[in-house]
Amino acid sequence: xxxxxxxxxxxxxxxxxxxxxxxxxxxxxxxxxxxxxxxxxxxxxxxxxxxxxxxxxxxxxxxxxxxxxxxxxxxxxxxxxxxxxxxxxxxxxxxxxxxxxxxxxxxxxxxxxxxxxxxxxxxxxxxxxxxxxxxxxxxxxxxxxxxxxxxxxxxxxxxxxxxxxxxxxxxxxxxxxxxxxxxxxxxxxxxxxxxxxxxxxxxxxxxxxxxxxxxxxxxxxxxxxxxxxxxxxxxxxxxxxxxxxxxxxxxxxxxxxxxxxxxxxxxxxxxxxxxxxxxxxxxxxxxxxxxxxxxxxxxxxxxxxxxxxxxxxxxxxxxxxxxxxxxxxxxxxxxxxxxxxxxxxxxxxxxxxxxxxxxxxxxxxxxxxxxxxxxxxxxxxxxxxxxxxxxxxxxxxxxxxxxxxxxxxxxxxxxxxxxxxxxxxxxxxxxxxxxxxxxxxxxxxxxxxxxxxxxxxxxxxxxxxxxxxxxxxxxxxxxxxxxxxxxxxxxxxxx
Numbered sequence: 001x002x003x004x005x006x007x008x009x010x011x012x013x014x015x016x017x018x019x020x021x022x023x024x025x026x027x028x029x030x031x032x033x034x035x036x037x038x039x040x041x042x043x044x045x046x047x048x049x050x051x052x053x054x055x056x057x058x059x060x061x062x063x064x065x066x067x068x069x070x071x072x073x074x075x076x077x078x079x080x081x082x083x084x085x086x087x088x089x090x091x092x093x094x095x096x097x098x099x100x101x102x103x104x105x106x107x108x109x110x111x112x113x114x115x116x117x118x119x120x121x122x123x124x125x126x127x128x129x130x131x132x133x134x135x136x137x138x139x140x141x142x143x144x145x146x147x148x149x150x151x152x153x154x155x156x157x158x159x160x161x162x163x164x165x166x167x168x169x170x171x172x173x174x175x176x177x178x179x180x181x182x183x184x185x186x187x188x189x190x191x192x193x194x195x196x197x198x199x200x201x202x203x204x205x206x207x208x209x210x211x212x213x214x215x216x217x218x219x220x221x222x223x224x225x226x227x228x229x230x231x232x233x234x235x236x237x238x239x240x241x242x243x244x245x246x247x248x249x250x251x252x253x254x255x256x257x258x259x260x261x262x263x264x265x266x267x268x269x270x271x272x273x274x275x276x277x278x279x280x281x282x283x284x285x286x287x288x289x290x291x292x293x294x295x296x297x298x299x300x301x302x303x304x305x306x307x308x309x310x311x312x313x314x315x316x317x318x319x320x321x322x323x324x325x326x327x328x329x330x331x332x333x334x335x336x337x338x339x340x341x342x343x344x345x346x347x348x349x350x351x352x353x354x355x356x357x358x359x360x361x362x363x364x365x366x367x368x369x370x371x372x373x374x375x376x377x378x379x380x381x382x383x384x385x386x387x388x389x390x391x392x393x394x395x396x397x398x399x400x401x402x403x404x405x406x407x408x409x410x411x412x413x414x415x416x417x418x419x420x421x422x423x424x425x426x427x428x429x430x431x432x433x434x435x436x437x438x439x440x441x442x443x444x445x446x447x448x449x450x451x452x453x454x455x456x457x458x459x460x461x462x463x464x465x466x467x468x469x470x471x472x473x474x475x476x477x478x479x480x481x482x483x484x485x486x487x488x489x490x491x492x493x494x495x
Contacts (some may be wrong), residue, residue, distance in 0.1 A: 022382070164214060305336075
């Protein structure tokens with residue numbers, strides 16, 4: 001597959017006369033900052049100057065981009081995505097338990113390392129195309145060391161910034177009864193691979209540090225000594241972040257009250273990201289759990305689009321904001337939801353508004369104003385996401401000294417030409433079609449609407465070939481029978 005890069009990638013980039021939309025550490029969580037005209041200078045991988053007078057003089061070899069009709073904004077930080085899942089499809093109508101039975105326990109077992117490379121590459125490029133510059137990648141297709149290596153290779157080739165969290169996961173050896181007879185060997189393979197990767201360059205999986213090593217861990221509570229051994233090892237090896245699903249409710253009772261479970265095991269700390277947290281919203285919010293999250297510095301990664309559609313439970317994004325708990329957004333799975341962060345922002349904000357409107361309507365009242373603004377959702381997808389991923393000192397906003405992860409929006413596009421406020425425009429009106437330039441680590445990876453490092457038509461062709469191979473391998477399996485078996489073995493009451 002051919003690779004396409006800008007000829008003589010410049011050492012510096014000047015963004016000239018653009019309308020800057022960003023939160024900074026000085027802005028409150030629920031404030032709406034003002035957008036203003038600036039020049040932004042990027043040198044190497046860092047933002048080195050922001051000038052409101054717009055008189056910056058760049059070095060002679062700089063790439064100068066006229067941003068007069070552009071919005072300058074931070075790249076999105078997706079705090080929970082299974083990037084490899086761009087290789088599978090057709091899950092849009094599934095419930096959560098259906099997904100576990102048919103994907104995690106079935107289709108994923110038929111995905112080869114070659115398929116992982118194709119899905120991971122496509123997934124990374126889909127993220128970049130939509131203005132996402134950083135992903136917390138919960139890689140739960142760690143079927144072999146080669147699967148893991150191929151995921152790293154594809155991510156590195158894409159240009160995306162990624163915290164690639166390799167999953168400690170079990171692979172079923174039989175389905176009825178559900179058994180994991182090979183789990184000891186699989187566990188040792190996954191742990192040994194983590195050790196090997198961590199030893200290379202302190203968890204830096206690429207020379208520029210754009211791809212780093214994290215741990216995804218969903219086994220907690222099944223074998224407490226093993227939990228402590230693996231998570232303690234990850235911390236000894238400086239593997240960060242550590243991410244885990246937190247759902248609870250009818251679909252996933254074993255995943256409820258995760259903060260207390262981790263606290264009681266001595267494992268709860270500020271490097272943890274809990275995905276979803278939707279059990280916190282069931283039958284009233286559990287203030288003990290919230291307090292544990294706030295005190296520890298652990299965070300929530302919410303994916304409201306599929307949380308609402310699959311039965312995870314109500315999104316708790318703004319409940320976290322109210323309580324001072326770090327929270328970010330994600331898209332979760334490309335086989336279920338959009339690959340863009342724009343719908344995630346809209347679902348998050350409009351779900352909260354709708355919830356409040358219903359509460360007031362039930363009292364025969366109407367809110368005078370909406371409590372949360374469009375800018376609050378913008379923050380969740382940028383600086384809030386960086387906080388939730390525990391990297392806010394490096395990314396998430398456009399400030400001098402931070403890494404240059406920047407998106408330029410075409411303010412004259414069909415979607416945006418009539419919009420004055422870039423915060424509102426990006427949240428409510430923009431799509432990937434409006435993302436004109438994407439810069440990651442100071443490198444242009446999308447230029448004038450076109451991905452730079454890879455030719456998408458070639459990526460798409462290979463993706464379709466590999467996806468077809470995956471479907472062919474399990475086409476004879478009775479997925480609904482497997483789903484019924486999992487419902488029975490999980491003790492799930494369905495209607």
